[in-house]
Amino acid sequence: MNRIENKICYPAAGLSLIELMIAIAISSFLMLGLTATFKNSSDAQRALERSSQLIENGRYAVNLLYEDLRHAGYFGHFFKTGTAPAAFPNPCETGSLANLEDAMAMPLQGYAAPSLAGYPTITSTPSTCTSTLLANSNLSLGSDVLVMRRADTDVFTGSPNTNEVYIQSNSRTANLMYGNSSANVPANSADNDSTANLMKFPSKTGNTTVADTRKFRVHVYFVAPCSMGSGLNDVCQGADDDIPTLKRLELTSNGTSTIMDVVPLVEGIEYMKFEYGIDTTPTTVNDVTGQQGDGIPDTYVTTPTVAQWPMVVSVKVHLLARSPEATTGYSDAKQYTLAGTTIAAANDEFKRHVFSSEIRLMNMGGRREIPE
Numbered sequence: 001m002n003r004i005e006n007k008i009c010y011p012a013a014g015l016s017l018i019e020l021m022i023a024i025a026i027s028s029f030l031m032l033g034l035t036a037t038f039k040n041s042s043d044a045q046r047a048l049e050r051s052s053q054l055i056e057n058g059r060y061a062v063n064l065l066y067e068d069l070r071h072a073g074y075f076g077h078f079f080k081t082g083t084a085p086a087a088f089p090n091p092c093e094t095g096s097l098a099n100l101e102d103a104m105a106m107p108l109q110g111y112a113a114p115s116l117a118g119y120p121t122i123t124s125t126p127s128t129c130t131s132t133l134l135a136n137s138n139l140s141l142g143s144d145v146l147v148m149r150r151a152d153t154d155v156f157t158g159s160p161n162t163n164e165v166y167i168q169s170n171s172r173t174a175n176l177m178y179g180n181s182s183a184n185v186p187a188n189s190a191d192n193d194s195t196a197n198l199m200k201f202p203s204k205t206g207n208t209t210v211a212d213t214r215k216f217r218v219h220v221y222f223v224a225p226c227s228m229g230s231g232l233n234d235v236c237q238g239a240d241d242d243i244p245t246l247k248r249l250e251l252t253s254n255g256t257s258t259i260m261d262v263v264p265l266v267e268g269i270e271y272m273k274f275e276y277g278i279d280t281t282p283t284t285v286n287d288v289t290g291q292q293g294d295g296i297p298d299t300y301v302t303t304p305t306v307a308q309w310p311m312v313v314s315v316k317v318h319l320l321a322r323s324p325e326a327t328t329g330y331s332d333a334k335q336y337t338l339a340g341t342t343i344a345a346a347n348d349e350f351k352r353h354v355f356s357s358e359i360r361l362m363n364m365g366g367r368r369e370i371p372e
Helices: 017-070 097-103 128-133 362-366
Strands: 108-111 145-151 165-169 174-178 213-224 245-253 258-267 269-278 299-301 312-322 335-338 341-344 352-360
Touching (some): 017 352, 097 213, 245 269, 312 335
Antiparallel strands (some): 108 145, 213 245
């Protein structure tokens, strides 16, 4: 007997065109959402990195000035720096040890910009600074210039570099010398110095007594309109980048000659302003210190006179730093105040922050402190 079986046939499994279009639409919305989330996250990360670099650069710049200013006027064992000159020493002096020695009586000197639209007037004879290194093309409008002189805190070791400037000092005398690997040799065992870290005083003094030798430093801080200058001595030119940068001139040697070398320090520093604490009281000369004052600032000024510079015992540093890169969609329309000067932002996309610090000049102020 034959059995007839009835079978039901079902259509093959799959998606209809409408279902496929709905799936694609949902996937597209999800993809757009994920893309937007990723973009926002990336933008936030980049903005955070720019803000972090802004803060890091500003703090680093203040720290550089802090460490250098705290040692301004340090000349080894030498305590008294003599009578300050009647006029500003040449901040770019390289050719005269006598002029450098005279300038030690003014460990700190500065030049204030007259306005945000002006350059500081820098005096120098000869005009090495104003004609080349610190010409207006290499300075940012509205920023001050600061000159600082000191010796290294570490005793010099090894053979001296040719025409590098060194200082030897005791508590009463200080002498500067140009390095010469054959003439000013390190001390040997005959000088009763086993460390061989010392040099003899220059022969011009007729003194063969050894003393601690240190490198002599002159640092000139300024804000340049570019990070890397393409001109002679790295001076900024019109076609260079427009990243304002804290730089300094350093007294050094190129191996054959004594020079002032331009050294970039921190990018993004737009303005640098200073206030100087002047020690004016008591007005009588103390028998112990041999100076007026007591090492405590009595007033702050932005433009000390030549006679007031030896009285400076503290410095207020004010920096306006901007982020290294622009932030799309951000507009800075704020106003910033530095040393009593109000600076309006350029309504651009750069974030900015003010960094300030009051720095005690340990050596300049310490010489004026009255012992109890």
